[in-house]
Amino acid sequence: MRTIAITLGDPGGIGPEVALKALYRKSWPGNLRFVLIGSRAILRRQARQLSVPLPPEWHWHDALSGSATIVNWEPEQERNFELGLRYPSYVAAAPARARPGVTPWPPEESRLAALPDESTPSPARSATRSVAGGRARLQRLKSIGFKQPPMPLTWQPGVTGKAQARSVVRWIQAAVQGCRAGHFAALVTGPICKQSLALAGLPFAGHTEYLAALTLTRRYAMLLLGGSLRVVLVTRHLPLAKVPGAVSRSAIRMAAQLAAQALPWLGIKQKTIGVCALNPHAGDEGLLGREEIKTIIPALRSLRRQGLSVEGPIAGDVIFHQARQGRYGAILAMYHDQGLAPLKMLAFDEGVNVTLGLPIVRTSPDHGTAFDIAGKGQAHAGSMAAAIRLAARLAYRRNPWGRAGAPGRT
Known part of the structure; x- marks a missing residue:
């Protein structure tokens, strides 16, 4: 039971x-x-x-x-x-230099920030935060x-x-x-x-x-399932204007690694992960944006060295058609609506969100x-x-x- x-x-x-x-x-x-x-x-x-x-x-x-x-x-x-729950130590905004790779919280830009989220400030700015201030915020959280x-x-x-x-x-x-x-x-x-x-x-x-x-x-990471699609989001709930700056190599690697771990858990035999481009036509060799060249392609190269099967970056108007044909176990979408629009078109009343x-x-x-x-x-x-x-x-x-x-x- x-x-x-x-x-x-x-x-x-x-x-x-x-x-x-x-x-x-x-x-x-x-x-x-x-x-x-x-x-x-x-x-x-x-x-x-x-x-x-x-x-x-x-x-x-x-x-x-x-x-x-x-x-x-x-x-x-x-x-x-x-x-009996407690918040993680990095909520207390320990300096970034003391915790490599972890962006302290909360960010300056928005009170409604994730923990840690793609909208967090740079480590250089975060490192100037006082630990005492972070502890005070932690105490306020614990009182809620x-x-x-x-x-x-x-x-x-x-x-x-x-x-x-x-x-x-x-x-x-x-x-x-x-x-x-x-x-x-x-x-x-x-x-x-x-x-x-x-x-x-x-x-x-x-x-x-x-x-x-x-x-x-x-x-x-967020994994959305609907119909024959499984979509992992690299960024989550952000204004579209902030997405290009939030699509980082580390964010792509993390989403792909979590997706690769999730596929056997979900019973999916296809291990290949398809990765969306950010720009139309996958940037068209840099003419329509350089995020593919500077960020996405290097991240995928790193993932392949780790043994992951990843394909991309693939234009958003192509990759979901390929996924429906069974080519990918999951898709990495760079931003919210890029992934959810096609998924909800196929399974509006049956979509499911899983937190990886x-x-x-x-x-x-x-x-x-x-x-x-x-x-x-x-x-x-x-x-x-x-x-x-x-x-x-x-x-x-x-x-x-x-x-x-x-x-x-x-």
Whole structure:
């Protein structure tokens, strides 16, 4: 038996709806158990609207046994539950010279930065940061979450605020702790809006960066799956104007190395990774941009010396057609929309996001909070169901970045 944790995501979004629809309107193997992490009051309202059962309550110290295969955990109501997570040492902004290859945090350009992210400043500027200032920021981070009293939370479809944001943070933290403690074999996260993390006082660009911090992970990447495509992003959520400066040799190497490790985990036999060019026509020998010559080609040369099978840089208007023919196990896309536009065209309602590099299994539906249709019962649960299916499958396999053996057994 494997236990899968599912966070509800933003309370005012479609996360609670698609979670309930996926669990109660789909068929699941008898060797799986599900823990829905989030507000019981909101689940009750959504369950009533959808005419599905309200999952029975579960508590941290309860055994995950018995006949109930779908339960609800509301961690903010647990008086005896203590958060045992800590943030990684590099969050405290140690000087770059003391930690080669690691960009200290947070960056000067944006309060909503990843950790570490492609938008971080250069090591030269980062090295001037004071360690004392970093420690102060770390203490503020540690005060966020369970140390703050819960705020009253009501179901307000299409709305987010401080109360909702704090709940989102608590649910994520509790889910990660459950995975690290061995209660859960995998985590499926409901969609959140980036504003929620900001409202909670967290300076992370999104779920992925926050989960990396909570699991002490420095090397991570987003892998999107849909139809016959598997796409790893070299950069994530950046303004397009910042992408060329963020596409570095090290970022390409990291994404490719993580992709190569992930393919056997996913059961993909094709080992070749296709690499997108950044510019039209792959730069046309430098006439349309020199990033291919100066950055991408040298990075691929280095990867080949390491024994990886990589092809590229290949123009974006060609590579996805080749991938559909089975030529690549995965594609490296240089930026968000380059990879997600073709994938969502093929599998808009069934796309899945997997975070590579984490010591826990984490998947999520490949869509956002959809505040415009929240509470109306119109949300399609296909992507959430696909995320749960993949999480369950990966929970029975050895995580290349995790502990040996599979946790979450009962």
